[in-house]
Amino acid sequence: MNETAKLKSCPFCGGEAKIDQWDRDRKCVCCTQCHIYTQPYSEAEIAVEHWNRRATENPQPLALSELHEMEGEPVYVKCLTVPELSCWGHRDESSVTGHQGNFFDDDYGTVWQAYRTKPERSGK
Numbered sequence: 001m002n003e004t005a006k007l008k009s010c011p012f013c014g015g016e017a018k019i020d021q022w023d024r025d026r027k028c029v030c031c032t033q034c035h036i037y038t039q040p041y042s043e044a045e046i047a048v049e050h051w052n053r054r055a056t057e058n059p060q061p062l063a064l065s066e067l068h069e070m071e072g073e074p075v076y077v078k079c080l081t082v083p084e085l086s087c088w089g090h091r092d093e094s095s096v097t098g099h100q101g102n103f104f105d106d107d108y109g110t111v112w113q114a115y116r117t118k119p120e121r122s123g124k
């Protein structure tokens, strides 16, 4: 049975997801592009279920090309390295200015991602 066929694309970057071995007994689902992953589960099917649920709940981040057309508009910045820094900011030519500092295009996708609306947290 091919479990990968049931996997939705990554909720954060839209990349391709795959099932990965977490350790000897457990599996997780991870993104081949941004390497975000689920918790480890004993059954691959459970990991897939959790992954797909998150993929449905979270909107897709904006592409950098979309951001370039949003100068002056508010965007929600999700900081991937320090989640506490996630905030609303304003788009300018080559970065988004939030109240904690600037997020630059060079780091887009690795340090931060932008959304038109604030992604909902599951379970809240």
Ligand SMILES: [Zn+2]
Pocket: 010, 011, 012, 013, 014, 015, 031, 032, 033, 034, 035, 036
């Ligand atoms: Zn991803």
